[in-house]
Amino acid sequence: MAATFSKGSTMTEEPIPLLDLTGQYRALAGLLQPQVEALLASGQYIGGAAVQRFEEQFAQFLGGGSLEAVGCNSGTDALVLALQALGIQAGDEVLTSAFSFFASAAAISRVGARPVFVDVDPCTFNLDPQLLERSISCRTKAVVVVHLFGQAANMTQILAIARRHGLAVVEDCAQAVGACWGGRPVGTWGEVGCFSFFPSKNLGAAGDGGAVVTRDPQLASRVRALREHGQTRPYHHEYLGLNSRLDALQAVILSVKLPYLREWNWRRQGIAECYHRLLQGIPGL
Numbered sequence: 122m123a124a125t126f127s128k129g130s131t132m133t134e135e136p137i138p139l140l141d142l143t144g145q146y147r148a149l150a151g152l153l154q155p156q157v158e159a160l161l162a163s164g165q166y167i168g169g170a171a172v173q174r175f176e177e178q179f180a181q182f183l184g185g186g187s188l189e190a191v192g193c194n195s196g197t198d199a200l201v202l203a204l205q206a207l208g209i210q211a212g213d214e215v216l217t218s219a220f221s222f223f224a225s226a227a228a229i230s231r232v233g234a235r236p237v238f239v240d241v242d243p244c245t246f247n248l249d250p251q252l253l254e255r256s257i258s259c260r261t262k263a264v265v266v267v268h269l270f271g272q273a274a275n276m277t278q279i280l281a282i283a284r285r286h287g288l289a290v291v292e293d294c295a296q297a298v299g300a301c302w303g304g305r306p307v308g309t310w311g312e313v314g315c316f317s318f319f320p321s322k323n324l325g326a327a328g329d330g331g332a333v334v335t336r337d338p339q340l341a342s343r344v345r346a347l348r349e350h351g352q353t354r355p356y357h358h359e360y361l362g363l364n365s366r367l368d369a370l371q372a373v374i375l376s377v378k379l380p381y382l383r384e385w386n387w388r389r390q391g392i393a394e395c396y397h398r399l400l401q402g403i404p405g406l
């Protein structure tokens with residue numbers, strides 16, 4: 122609610138939506154509509170050039186080089202695909218943050234493994250590296266690090282511990298697309314980065330969407346197979362995968378929005394700083 126003062130100093134309240142997706146659509150409608158129209162006219166609704174183009178642009182946005190991005194149906198599926206591609210299975214333990222959206226731990230259970238919760242640093246709300254090492258057992262195979270609320274977790278310390286114990290690191294970047302740790306984008310530190318394009322995320326599709334990113338070409342091709350029922354070539358199914366592709370329609374929408382992401386992130390940071398400044402020193406806050 123926004124408090125406003127009308128003449129005579131009477132305070133009124135008006136609702137402020139947490140997020141106005143219609144405003145973003147109105148601003149970009151002129152760019153989005155021809156792209157969506159062309160995609161609809163093309164008849165290429167699954168896979169094809171639009172998905173490939175977005176995957177290349179997204180990998181480039183995160184630093185490019187050998188990084189590969191594989192589009193999929195959601196951030197949740199990105200986590201499941203990543204864990205499956207890493208070979209995480211029943212009997213394994215995976216460490217993860219005790220404070221996150223349901224999907225971070227659910228993905229671990231989905232592949233049959235056991236999530237082991239590690240408490241967070243109360244200042245950043247992210248997994249506390251000091252508490253990580255004591256939660257490692259002989260069954261621990263991986264860590265799912267969550268970068269919550271756009272704040273990067275301490276990847277230097279987490280990676281050092283993971284490397285010491287031979288653990289794979291999966292980064293849940295659903296809430297942190299474009300955030301950096303040590304000048305390097307989150308999602309490019311561990312073995313795999315997982316992103317969500319749920320409409321309310323900083324880079325939002327017009328529906329569900331997600332991506333897995335990795336510098337490991339074998340992992341990338343396993344994720345590509347797993348998102349298509351484990352298919353490695355037409356009608357040859359090597360693994361038990363999912364049907365979890367990124368729709369071509371979502372890919373064209375994401376390609377239009379991606380060039381604006383940095384500017385949108387800076388604007389959010391500016392607004393957050395403004396709130397911090399104005400609310401500073403209020404007792405009880």
Ligand SMILES: Cc1ncc(COP(=O)(O)O)c(C=O)c1O
Binds near residue numbers: 224293331
């Ligand atoms: C931290 C975190 N991980 C994973 C997800 C799952 O993403 P999706 O909703 O695209 O499945 C979300 C979505 O809210 C999230 O916030």
